[in-house]
Amino acid sequence: MITTLKSFQYFHPNTVEEAVQILNKYGDRAKVLAGGTDLIPSMKRQKIAPQYVVYINDISQLKHIDFGAEEGLRIGALVSHHSIASSSIIREKFQLLAKACNKVGTPHVRRMGTIGGNICMAGPSQDTIPALLVLEAQMKVVSLQGERIIPVDEFFTGPFQTAITGEEIVTEIQIPCPPSDSVADYQWVTKRTVVDETLVGVAALLGMDLDRGVCKGARIALGSVGPKPFRAREAEEIIKGEKLESKLIEAVAQAAAEETKPRSRADYRRREVGLLVKSTLEHLWSQLR
Amino acid sequence: MSKEIARFTINGRECELLIEPCTSLLEVLRDHLELTGTKSSCGVGECGSCTVLIDNKPQLSCLTLAITVQGKNIVTIEGLASGNNLHPIQQAFVDCGAVQCGFCTPGMILTAKALLDDNPNPSRDEVKEALSGNLCRCTGYVKIVDAVLAAAQIMKKGGA
Numbered sequence: 521m522i523t524t525l526k527s528f529q530y531f532h533p534n535t536v537e538e539a540v541q542i543l544n545k546y547g548d549r550a551k552v553l554a555g556g557t558d559l560i561p562s563m564k565r566q567k568i569a570p571q572y573v574v575y576i577n578d579i580s581q582l583k584h585i586d587f588g589a590e591e592g593l594r595i596g597a598l599v600s601h602h603s604i605a606s607s608s609i610i611r612e613k614f615q616l617l618a619k620a621c622n623k624v625g626t627p628h629v630r631r632m633g634t635i636g637g638n639i640c641m642a643g644p645s646q647d648t649i650p651a652l653l654v655l656e657a658q659m660k661v662v663s664l665q666g667e668r669i670i671p672v673d674e675f676f677t678g679p680f681q682t683a684i685t686g687e688e689i690v691t692e693i694q695i696p697c698p699p700s701d702s703v704a705d706y707q708w709v710t711k712r713t714v715v716d717e718t719l720v721g722v723a724a725l726l727g728m729d730l731d732r733g734v735c736k737g738a739r740i741a742l743g744s745v746g747p748k749p750f751r752a753r754e755a756e757e758i759i760k761g762e763k764l765e766s767k768l769i770e771a772v773a774q775a776a777a778e779e780t781k782p783r784s785r786a787d788y789r790r791r792e793v794g795l796l797v798k799s800t801l802e803h804l805w806s807q808l809r
Numbered sequence: 810m811s812k813e814i815a816r817f818t819i820n821g822r823e824c825e826l827l828i829e830p831c832t833s834l835l836e837v838l839r840d841h842l843e844l845t846g847t848k849s850s851c852g853v854g855e856c857g858s859c860t861v862l863i864d865n866k867p868q869l870s871c872l873t874l875a876i877t878v879q880g881k882n883i884v885t886i887e888g889l890a891s892g893n894n895l896h897p898i899q900q901a902f903v904d905c906g907a908v909q910c911g912f913c914t915p916g917m918i919l920t921a922k923a924l925l926d927d928n929p930n931p932s933r934d935e936v937k938e939a940l941s942g943n944l945c946r947c948t949g950y951v952k953i954v955d956a957v958l959a960a961a962q963i964m965k966k967g968g969a
């Protein structure tokens with residue numbers, strides 16, 4: 521049984537400004553603590569032992585869900601998976617994100633864990649990332665020096681690695697409105713373990729040219745089959761301007777499987793990518809026709 | 810490292826403790842306050858046996874630093890009965906045979922309490938979903954779900 525944590529100095533800023541001041545001082549020796557559902561287990565397993573822990577979960581500035589037809593969706597980094605999955609606007613307009621958040625862990629974990637923590641942990645199997653990739657989200661990141669915007673496909677640099685420095689925090693996830701006449705979904709299979717970690721996750725978004733009855737374009741993102749979740753760009757290319765007939769769907773599934781680089785159980789994972797891409801596209805296509 | 814003061818309400822009582830910031834709420838409950846009804850098992854968020862209510866929501870005390878619950882209202886299994894009268898959910902667990910070794914029971918009951926406070930008339934599936942983060946190695950869950958549904962009926966009749 522894992523029970524105790526190594527000592528650290530504790531800070532509990534109430535504003536973003538206070539938080540980044542502390543991080544500016546301690547940099548990589550400090551760790552930000554949000555819901556703690558990833559960080560506390562990592563500390564208990566002694567994978568990391570920060571000297572300073574900066575608890576940000578009381579920062580009320582980072583708990584918003586705002587939506588506007590022009591600006592799209594803005595989610596504060598500290599919004600929990602539970603709040604996202606039960607938000608009516610997200611369920612209506614960004615259903616695959618609600619579905620991905622509802623896949624995470626258990627009801628307790630979804631209530632404690634935040635979307636900011638999910639992306640900053642940056643594990644290859646983290647469930648919100650494929651959805652954020654196809655929604656072409658961007659992260660607002662703040663440090664003492666100011667703020668910058670990082671597009672989701674530049675945010676992840678490797679397994680458990682992100683483009684943010686130890687002096688920065690993610691404050692907001694910004695998601696543009698999906699293209700009109702588009703549909704999207706997230707599907708997965710899990711390992712059969714106590715935490716049902718995602719073995720393969722597939723998010724897809726199809727844009728439709730309703731007049732011509734063809735697919736204008738597709739975005740496909742794969743999780744847990746490479747060092748980080750990624751867009752399967754070659755598979756996406758095959759779809760552009762085409763009708764999604766079963767032969768084409770087979771070709772897309774095959775292309776997606778070939779773009780993967782699983783570290784373990786590679787044959788099984790590749791086969792699952794093919795099957796999941798196929799079932800996701802068939803499901804979406806049936807909604808569009 | 811230096812200790813800090815944590816203040817919160819536990820089962821209706823104000824409480825002030827000097828603790829190291831690395832202490833989990835689970836350790837504070839069991840080792841400092843001797844409230845051993847809250848069970849410690851996996852320690853990493855997987856089993857739900859350490860569930861407590863923080864501001865009426867089920868949370869995992871093994872993943873919660875005690876220093877972060879400043880000013881919050883915490884309820885453990887010791888806080889449910891009034892005197893010698895069991896809470897209706899506790900009584901239903903006894904009556905339905907939903908307790909075997911009992912290790913998962915405190916977490917199950919607190920999770921069920923939060924569900925019924927939110928949704929007094931849940932379906933069987935809603936009960937299963939709400940309890941899906943609480944593992945039981947003994948019962949096979951059927952009687953636990955029966956007990957929560959039975960408690961819902963009793964509480965609706967004003968038994969709480």
Ligand SMILES: Cc1cc2nc3c(=O)[nH]c(=O)nc-3n(C[C@H](O)[C@H](O)[C@H](O)COP(=O)(O)OP(=O)(O)OC[C@H]3O[C@@H](n4cnc5c(N)ncnc54)[C@H](O)[C@@H]3O)c2cc1C
Binds near residue numbers: 552
């Ligand atoms: C039993 C169990 C099951 C789980 N199942 C799943 C699952 O199915 N799918 C899944 O994707 N995840 C799962 N997780 C992992 C976890 O719950 C999620 O990744 C969660 O979203 C993490 O958020 P948090 O707020 O708890 O992060 P924390 O643990 O607080 O932080 C995680 C990391 O992100 C950093 N961080 C947090 N917030 C910020 C910020 N705003 N800016 C900069 N850095 C930040 C922290 O420093 C830390 O390195 C599971 C965890 C448990 C315990």
Ligand code: FES
Binds near residue numbers: 848849853854857870
């Ligand atoms: S002991 Fe906390 S979830 Fe298992």
Ligand code: FES
Binds near residue numbers: 948
């Ligand atoms: S009764 Fe023994 S673990 Fe549930």
